[in-house]
Amino acid sequence: MSLMDILSIVIPSTMLWAAPLIFTALGGTFSERSGVVNIGLEGLMVIGAFTAIVFNLTFAHVFGEMTPWVSLLAAMVIGGLFSVIHAVASITFRADQTVSGVAINLLAVGVSLFLVKFIYDKGQTDIIQKGFSKVDIPLLSDIPIIGKIFFSNTYYTSYVAIIVAIIAWYVIFKTPFGLRLRSVGEHPMAADTMGINVTRIRYIAVILSGALGGIGGGIYAQSITSDFSHSTISGQGFMALAAMIFGKWHPLGAMGAALFFGFAQSLSIIGSSLPFLENIPNVYLLAAPYVLTILALTGFIGRADAPKASGVPYIKGSR
């Protein structure tokens, strides 16, 4: 097996696994940059996956080939709406943000499985017929070497994820909104003094995280599992959280980390078919993202520091 063959297997697979992580990690970045810890990302992905699959199954005959994309929009909207619960609890009611995130995770699994049984009268949905499928991207896949490695047998969603990461970087670091977002996350009192509506910015950020998490779940369900059951989303949300931290709360960093974690995940699945990896137990690959995140937090791989006001409810007038 030549290097070329290996790359043309590994890279598309990496990008397939990374796309949901990128979206969800970006969601986490928005939320935490505004000072709201969101460990409910897992639950938001569950809601996104559930919505996308149900929408897809219901409307496949209406939208035809466009179904997965429209389903993704539905997942985005419902994910955004669901995250309002977290926003109300942690911003308005000053709940412990970690606890509220745990409640989101429990609630998402409960609600989505309850509704699956309510709608379909069984524990899991049927397999969707119109999922995201592998494509050779026109024109780009004709480029010699690069075309075969990066643009053949791949998914459009992976490229959308990378583009959205770049947009997120632009929004957070180059626009007035981004500056406000970051200031609210670092020093809400100072931001408030300057006339920034802390509550409003935080609400927007949390809803954005819900929308992006919903998209992440929707992509995962429609390109990897193709149905929805209790085990559809099992830890991807927490892995996205890890990617966000490993990427040091920076959109492009989060994207890089998500790609790397996607690489580790895909190797743990396709590794047995690659010549130099078949003897490595895949426990190392499976555990690698989490171990690396712990090391990054500890400072062994460049210290990762959270936004200063992250996790602290803002109470007007208190010092």
Add this chain to the structure above:
Amino acid sequence: MSSRMKNIIVPVLAVLLGIIVGTIIMLVTGYDAGAAFIALWDGAFGDIYYTGETIRQITPYILAGLAVGFAFKTGLFNIGVEGQLLVGWLAAVWVGVAFELPKVIHLPLAVLAAAVAGALWAFIPGLLKAKFRVHEVIVTIMMNYVALHVVNHVIRTVLSNKSDRTADIYASASLRSPFLEGLTDYSRLHWGIIVALICVIIMWFILEKTSRGYELKAVGFNQHASEYAGMNVKSNIILSMVISGAFAGLAGAMEGLGTFGYQSISGGFTGVGFDGIAVALLGGNTPIGIVLAAILFGSLKVGALNMPLEAGVPNELVDIIIALIVFFVAASYMIRIFIDRIGKKGAK
């Protein structure tokens, strides 16, 4: 209204609100709410067999609740109970299958192994928090997944020959009891409930009757004041995590030595660790509160299994109610303000 009174009313209101919203969900989706709650009650207490199963489920909930609650007392949020539980389960089963010893030695050894394994797993986030000021929430979440994959790997390669479960433990390490099983119409009730209740007393004793416990609580209230008073904040943080992890490991031992008698590989978590957060939160992190909350959640979980059979309502409804209860306790700011308003009106 006294704050003590409020501490009791808030969780009670949260439970009521959770049940009310759960009822609304059933009404909206057209399920028979009355039949669902009757089925829930029957499924938890309607028969001596179900009661046995309920008590069996309460056992790990108490221990998981103690684990979360103990760390909370020192101001630490241990979301890693799930992972500590898995390594505790593994350690207990490992000792259980590795050798045959007289019961008086083997059983305590297996239980102890679980506590030590859980404690070691929690020692890492404790150490990182104390030495590097790394937030324990993230580290414990990551350690959960490391535990999941490592435990699966050990089961597959060390404790079995590429099989998906370990062998059954020797009877000498088992918590099973023919007496309790006979008493409850052959449910899986085992002696673990005694272990759990002993741990409740241990938590109460450490926190209320020892100077170490006083220090742990002081660090939870105010780290800087504790340091100024000459307490070693770092060692208290590590100790709190270690004790918390030991409780979590014991919860794993209950599953490994009592309920199942083996461990199988799994793609996800048991959920007991996350439910432990709900238990501790609702119980106000006090030993007696944790027992009461564990009884409530244990009954809900076991009773729920009867809901699809008897009332045709999906058992996930109970998961929704539990999540809502956590949510309402977390957002108790709202409930407290509400109580204050009512209290003021009454005073006029």
